[in-house]
Amino acid sequence: DQQVKQNSPSLSVQEGRISILNCDYTNSMFDYFLWYKKYPAEGPTFLISISSIKDKNEDGRFTVFLNKSAKHLSLHIVPSQPGDSAVYFCAASAYRSGNQFYFGTGTSLTVIP
Amino acid sequence: GAGVSQSPSNKVTEKGKDVELRCDPISGHTALYWYRQSLGQGLEFLIYFQGNSAPDKSGLPSDRFSAERTGGSVSTLTIQRTQQEDSAVYLCASGQGSSYGYTFGSGTRLTVV
Numbered sequence: 001d002q003q004v005k006q007n008s009p010s011l012s013v014q015e016g017r018i019s020i021l022n023c024d025y026t027n028s029m030f031d032y033f034l035w036y037k038k039y040p041a042e043g044p045t046f047l048i049s050i051s052s053i054k055d056k057n058e059d060g061r062f063t064v065f066l067n068k069s070a071k072h073l074s075l076h077i078v079p080s081q082p083g084d085s086a087v088y089f090c091a092a093s094a095y096r097s098g099n100q101f102y103f104g105t106g107t108s109l110t111v112i113p
Numbered sequence: 114g115a116g117v118s119q120s121p122s123n124k125v126t127e128k129g130k131d132v133e134l135r136c137d138p139i140s141g142h143t144a145l146y147w148y149r150q151s152l153g154q155g156l157e158f159l160i161y162f163q164g165n166s167a168p169d170k171s172g173l174p175s176d177r178f179s180a181e182r183t184g185g186s187v188s189t190l191t192i193q194r195t196q197q198e199d200s201a202v203y204l205c206a207s208g209q210g211s212s213y214g215y216t217f218g219s220g221t222r223l224t225v226v
Binding site: 002006034036041042043044045046049089091100101102103104105106 | 171
């Protein structure tokens with residue numbers, strides 16, 4: 001039972017344009033969300049997070065939006081750069097469940113120079 | 114060390130053999146996760162250690178899998194009587210709490226032949 005879903009396995013974007021990666025979740029108890037970036041042959045690296053008390057968190061070129069009513073979050077990368085090409089995972093946790101993180105299946109982003 | 118260290122980085126084993134995977138978390142991190150990523154799949158939760166609390170073993174796929182964390186630091190994941198479906202990249206992550214995200218190691222690529 002996939003509690004966190006990333007329905008787009010891949011995305012291609014031109015350099016300089018906006019990349020939008022989407023993530024949906026089913027468990028309304030989730031109250032903390034993270035995005036990780038993964039290059040081949042490396043472990044995922046933490047990118048940005050958001051708690052359920054917010055609907056937006058921004059860090060440089062990366063912004064995460066949370067729509068609790070729709071159980072949807074998205075990661076925006078503006079402007080996209082070739083070095084952003086990687087697999088992006090969203091993850092969610094519920095404090096009351098001991099902070100076990102549930103990951104989506106990932107979206108492979110390719111930024112075309 | 115500065116990051117999460119996993120060993121070995123690659124392991125090829127014969128079906129039916131036991132394997133032991135090691136994770137050295139970042140010093141001081143109280144939380145430690147094991148995940149695995151099978152080919153074309155997302156990150157699958159296996160087990161979670163938090164301080165001195167009883168580990169959350171709910172993700173272990175069968176009783177052939179076990180993990181321990183000695184002294185709140187190093188963790189070993191043991192797979193007994195390996196099967197071909199155990200082939201995956203096994204990732205370890207450590208952290209101080211969800212607000213800071215988690216740092217992943219580079220993983221152990223396990224191939225069961």
